[in-house]
Amino acid sequence: MERPITLGEYIVENQKDFAYAKGELTALLSSIKLAGKVVNEKINKAGLANIIGKLDKENVQGEIQAKLDIIANDVFVDTLRNRGEICGLASEEMESFISFDETINLDSKYVVLIDPLDGSSNIDVNVTVGTIFSIYRRISPVGSPVTLEDFLQPGINQIAAGYLIYGSSTILVYTVGNGVNGFTFNPGVGSFFLSHPNIKFPDTAEIYSVNEGNYEHFPKGIKKFIKWAQLTDNLQNTPLTARYTGSLVADIHRNMLLGGIYLYPQGSLSPNGKLRLLYEANPIAFITEQAGGKAVDGKNRILEILPKELHQRSPLICGSKKLVDRVENFIDKFPEGC
Structure with missing residues (x-):
């Protein structure tokens, strides 16, 4: 040993x-x-x-x-x-x-x-x-x-x-x-x-993490993704499991090890998103990409956003690349609001 x-x-x-x-x-x-x-x-x-x-x-x-x-x-x-x-x-x-x-x-x-x-x-x-x-x-x-x-x-x-x-x-x-x-x-x-050692998002994804209590305030594309994740007709022909703790580190860590996606999108309650770009979104996005995942704000790569203030907020959608791609597809297809 x-x-x-x-x-x-x-x-x-x-x-x-x-x-x-x-x-x-x-x-x-x-x-x-x-x-x-x-x-x-x-x-x-x-x-x-x-x-x-x-x-x-x-x-x-x-x-x-x-x-x-x-x-x-x-x-x-x-x-x-x-x-x-x-x-x-x-x-x-x-x-x-x-x-x-x-x-x-x-x-x-x-x-x-x-x-x-x-x-x-x-x-x-x-x-x-x-x-x-x-x-x-x-x-x-x-x-x-x-x-x-x-x-x-x-x-x-x-x-x-x-x-x-x-x-x-x-x-x-x-x-x-x-x-x-x-x-x-x-x-x-x-x-x-x-x-x-060498943590990578698994090829298969099991989990989606989002505060569904805010569902009614989410953009239509996010709502469509959540409904899709709950159906059997998705990437793996089985519903994803909902897991959300309200602790970003805990949710990201679990999803990176087991496979999944984390979403804190913009919405009518948080027009600019809720998470801090500099203290939360950027470091988590860097880690996510280095583990083979993807991190966006819904339209842009998180790591390419130019911050304008120390406590700037941002939406964050990150995790298994295939799932993030799917969210972006829904956002593009349903660009209107809630």
Whole structure:
């Protein structure tokens, strides 16, 4: 039996596949891994430490924040600032980006965009949540403070992206543009070990994930796809199974392993979509494409959208390529609204 490979060992062994940094990527992913461990511990002890529940304030998107939203955000900000691998960070939980102006940070070439605790509304009922992160090479000159331009880059410019999923086990999944790999945390030794090498969407698809409570507000093309998915007369002559948790990371992770599609389309309740382009759609789209899938907003490739603001929203339809193609066909055939 072969000795399991740790995340750190895997990154070092595969540095040749990373087009930009060598040691910098290893250190940056190590920092994200470390912060993820801390957040994982906070989540596991949330009930005992009295840090479940909501706060009496909203984030920049007007959403009520959970206590763990703030804790997770602070953990990632402090860890990434103190270890010096990035020069700036933007978070779904903060109105503006942070420029790390310490000398060691200003010399860094990279910025991070992060959703510190995706699916936090599920915390109080013990449903899987996660962290989503995205890494870009800065545009502004090295040695100077970062600017908004460093963060408003199209997703195709990502040099790495990933997520941590905090569930029955804690898993870190990431890509640097040469495939997708997953590492499961072993709390007994405190390390992540390679458990899901070279993840690919299966050829067959089993699942569709959408909040059907919003069905009446969806565009007609999306409604037609949902009805098609429920019939036996589809790609596999068997109905797809509906699975939706309200936690993007959980739904994407399951669909990538089992085969399926995730939909959060625009609609009368969310004219511009609901998910954040920079913190959710772009990193998930990068991972999806690297796993052989497809990610669109209904008309455009997600990774080619040019962002105009930090908290820009976007529809997201991603997953098994054949299913995404089918959704686009329905949208083209039924272009009218609800």
